[in-house]
Amino acid sequence: MKTPNLNGLIRFLLLTKQSKLKSQSNFHKNEAGFSLIEVVVVVLMVAILSAIAAPGWLGFINRQRIYSLNDEVYRTIQNTQSEAKHKKLAHVVEFDGASDPPRFRVYPITVTDQTEQDKLWQSLSLSGSIKEKQVKLESNMEIQTSSDPDVKSDKKEDFENSNSGNWILVFNQYGEVVNKNGKTPVNDVPFTVTVSLPDETSKRCVMVETLLGGMRLGEGNYDSTNNPTGCK
Template sequence: MKRRRVLNSRSSTDGFTLIEILVVVIITGILFAIAAPNWVAFVNQQRVSAARTQVSQAIRNAQSKASRTKVAQAIVFENRIGQSLRYAIVPISDTNAPVVDRTKIKTWENIGDASALRLSVAQGDFASPPPLIFNIYGSVITTNLPTAALDQPLYTVTIGTTRSANPRRCVRVTTLLGATEEASDSACPPNRTS
């Protein structure tokens, strides 16, 4: 019986005091406040990098499809405010006067996984950038693109977040043969909003 009383009296003093619990909660809150901005920046960087990889792959797919099918292909990008970015690869019948009717495209693919991304093409309008067109050999057709200086890429797609200037990632088509390169932050043109 004495043993039972000892156990009962011991269990009534076990546990944490209110002050100990408050200290743990406050320390956890401070650690979370320090880590949260870094975590958000990391997540944004990963989203933008994944979208850049997707754009780069889409450009390579359009080029490959053009040379494989022997039909000129255009890759069309579209910004939709408040919605996901998207692209489509469509055949072009007349490469001398290439026209892409965006309203007739049914094969749109979303870029990235969030509406917090923004895309701009350095060579064109923000809302409807000019398409990047590959001929039947997989080379870039430049008739629909503004004339670029010799040291400038033919076509540059910049992807960033809607909330800040960085992180910025871009894919540049640098030669008439369609060679691409990827760049980051200051090596990319600013992401336009209009």
Template sequence: MGKLSLRLLRLTRSNVKSKRPCLLNTLHYASAYTQQDAGFSLLELIIVMVMIGILSAIAAPSWFSFVNRQRLNKAQDAVLASIQQAQQTAKKNKLSYSVSFTTDSTNVVKVAVYPSSSPGILLSDKRWQSLGGDLQIPAGSVLLSTNIASPNTIGTAISSTAYDSTTQPNTITFDYMGTLPNPSFGTPPTGSTDAPGLKIVLASAISSVSSSSSVKRCVIVKTLLGSMLTAKDSQCS
């Protein structure tokens, strides 16, 4: 029995020794195969880049439109806040206050709230502030227009704003009670009993945004009491 066990042990050792080179060769070939196929092929990289380009082309317009609308919403909120500030300050101080809007030579929208007794304020006056302040509205990204021909009086059409130190055409004035003295809200269009009202209109200045001209936001002062509402797109025309 002992001799048989010894023979079996020798045979087992002999088989292991004979198989060891084969095992080593297999590991060597597997290692070489793994090293040769590591990473991506040029074709795979090209396919991935083309797919990224296609997805970007699809998503970019939607993203730019979203950013554009968010920017106009911020500008609309800033316009509304400025008009409300003028009205509230007039009632608080028991004085007539005005809010004026303009666009300077660098296409930055400006707003000023000041006592109505002040003469035409210069564009260098510290009361002129960039619209939105710290709301991160990029300079020149928003176009401003109004239908205001003179304080509290609408004109024949909505037109872009430009600074005028003498007439201040883009001005809304509140008296000491917070109401509008001698307003003219225009004639209601055919088929409607609603007058146009005093409109401050905002549009995108970025021509690359699809249909940017139809995307608008506005604030409308509608009544003698200074009631305000916000509107968008076709309602701002």
């Protein structure tokens, strides 16, 4: 009967013990998490990627802000026209681009007192999402005048609020464009509200082009060749 090899048995036990210790060491190393160098590398990578992506993301947010504001202007004009027809009474819509953020007010043509009109201002801040110096709004009425007394033409003051000096758009009880005296303009008087970023990029607009109150949306600067539907 052979006697067990004691040296071999001791060697086996030592190897087994070392293997267990190595496994435990690796386990505790993994539990320890990332090293300081690894954390620094990850932070730097995130910072670099953020710096690259930030301008594009900011541009996207700004464009969406302009699109949303332009849609709000469109709905405001459309609702004013509907209100005039529904109540069978001429209504006025007025935009104030000098205010920051811009604002608007809608009122019956019979409200002429400045104090009463001033109570009706509403902010175009999209429920507070638009802050100061983020957007620019301009309204304009293209009045066609003539120095010839024999030629009928419209007067600029007939399309302005005499208290504020702002352009006004008036719809009569049929939803047609009239001046503040209730008279039909001699010519088509395109009314345009343009919204853009403060540097006048990402431009969008709403245009009331006909005396019947026909409206359309435009984008970018008007160009008779390259962008005939743009904003004037």
